[in-house]
Amino acid sequence: RLDDRIGHLIDTGLSNKHRSMFMILGVNGHKQIPVLFQIYAQKCLHQPNVAWCYNDRPNFKKTTETIDQTLTDGSKTNFMNQNQIRFTHYRDADCLLGQTFSVLILQDFDYVTPNLLAMTVETVRGGGLVMFLLNKVDSIQQLSSAQLNIHKRYKTSSEMSQQALPRFSERFCKLLQNVERLLVVDEKLNVVELGLAKEVMGIKVQQETDDFKLQQLQQQQESHEDPVKASLVKTCVTFDQCKSLIEIMDLFFQKEIEVEVAKEEEKEESELQEIKKSKEEILEERKLKMLQKQNKKAYTQLVSQLQETKPIMQNTNLFPKNKQLFIKAARGRGKSALLGLAIAAALQAKATNVLLFAPKVQNIQTVFQFIEVGLKQLGYQQFSDYSFQKDGDKQLDNITGIDVFRSHRQIVRFIQPDLIQTDNQALINLADLIVIDEAAAMPLELIKSILKTETFTLLSSTVHGYEGSGRALQVKIINQLQKFNQQGKQLIQLELETPIRYHTGDCIEKWLYNLLLLDCEKFLEEQKKNFLFKQPLPDDCNLHMVSKDCLFSGEKATEQFLKLIWSIFSTSHYKNQP
Incomplete structure (x- = not known):
C-alpha cells in the first residue's frame, strides 16, 4: 500500500501552488517515476510536461521496457511514449532557462552542480514535482559524503596536497532537513524518515492569503474601457504585472492619443477659419470681379495659384520614440510573460519592426508564447492574421520570429547579439521597438549603441537568483539610461515582486536560495x-x-x-x- 503522505504532499502542493520534492534512493528508483507521475497527472488540471536531465544518456529502449509496468490502479502505461518529455544533457541545461515544466527529473546526482540546480529547479511551476534519482546511494548519509564529479578537477597526484572535501554534499543534506515539502523514498516508495517527513500529513490547504492583491488585480482588470487594455490585462495574474502592463501600454498609445488630440485641434481651427473666411470671401469675390474686368490675364494666373494643392507628408508611424523602460524582477515573477504581452500591445499600436535581443533563442520561447496569447486576446487568428518563423520544420523547434499581416506587414524578430556590429546602426534604426531580455547578460557596448538611438527601448534584467545581475552591472546600465535621460529621453523603471510560477511561501524556493x-x-x-x-x-x-x-x-x-x-x-x- 502506498504511503498516504505521498498523495497528500502532491495534493496539497497542487492546491497551494507550492512545489514538492522527492528524493528516490536505489538503483531501481527510476521504475517508480511513472507511479508518482500518474498520481500527479490525475490530480492536476493541465497536461503535465517533463524535463529529464542527465549526464549519462539513458538507454531509452531498455528504460522504456523497465519503466512500462503495472501501476497502482492495475493499468499499464508507456510512460516514455505517452508523455511530453524533454531529455536534456546537463551541459545543455541553460536551454531550459525561461521555460516552465510540471515535473523535473534529475539523475546522475554526482554530476549535479550548484549552477545546474539553480537553472533547473526554478523552471518548475507551482504544484509541480522535483525528483532526484539517487541510484548510487541507499541512504542520505551516503549522499552527504558523496564526491561530486566537479571535485575531480581539484584533485592532484601529490599525496601531500590538500584534496577537495564534499562540503557542498554535507551542507546540501543538512539543509534538506528544513524542507517542509520533501519526502525521501526508496525504490519501493517506502518513506525514509528524514527531517520534517513526519509532519507532512499536517500540511493543510491554505486559504487565499492575497485577497487584497487579488481584489486590486480584479479592479485593475475591470476598470478599463479601452478595448485593447481591457483584453490584455485579463491575461495578467498578479497585480504588479497588470499595473506594469498598463503603464507600458499608456506609453505605447501616448503618441496615438497626441495625434488624435492634434486632429481635433486642427478640426476646431479649420472651423474657425471657415467662419473667418465666410466674412472675407464676400470682399474677395468683389475684388476678383473688379480684377477680372480690369486685367483678365492676371486674374487667370491668380486662380491657377489658388487651385494648386501642396501634398502634406504625414508620418504614418504613430509609435513613440525617445523612451526607455527598465524592468527588473527575480526569477519566476512573470517578466517573460509581461514582455510578450507588451510586444502584442506594441503591434496593436502600429509598431512595424520589433527587434528582440536575448542571450539565446531558447530563453525567450515564453516571450513568443505570450505574444501569441496577447494577439489572440486582441482577436488575431493564426495563419489568417499572423504566422510563426522557426529555426526548423519540427513542432518543438524554437520560434525565432512572428509575421503579422492583419492591417499592414509587421514583424517581430529575434536577433543574436553577436551578429550586431555596435558601429552599424542600420538595423537598429529600422526598429520601432527594441526589447532586450536579460540586459545584464548582454555586451555593454551593444546596450550603449542601442540607447543612442531614438527607438523606444524596453530592457529587462533578473535580480537575485541564478544569473541575477550583480549591483555593479545594474548600476552601469542605470547610469547609461540616466545619462540619456538627461538628453531628453524619458526613463521609467518598473519592478515585479510577486511570484507567478508558484505562490508566495514556496519552501523549495526558500531552500534553493538558502542552499545557493x-x-x-x-x-x-x-x-x-x-x-x-x-x-x-x-x-x-x-x-x-x-x-x-x-x-x-x-x-x-x-x-x-x-x-x-x-x-x-x-x-x-x-x-x-x-
Missing part, C-alpha cells in the same frame, strides 16, 4: 536596516581565520555569516553563478 546563497544582496539590505553600518578605519579592523568546515556546516548562526560574506561577491560581480 542566491538572495544575499537582499539579506544584506535587511541587515543594514536593522543595524547602523559605517565603514571602519583600517586600524579598527581585525583579520580572522575562518574554519571552512564550520562556515559550511549548515547551522543557523553560520548560515547568516556565510550570507554576509557571499553578499560581497554577489553585489559586486556582473552575473551571479553559485
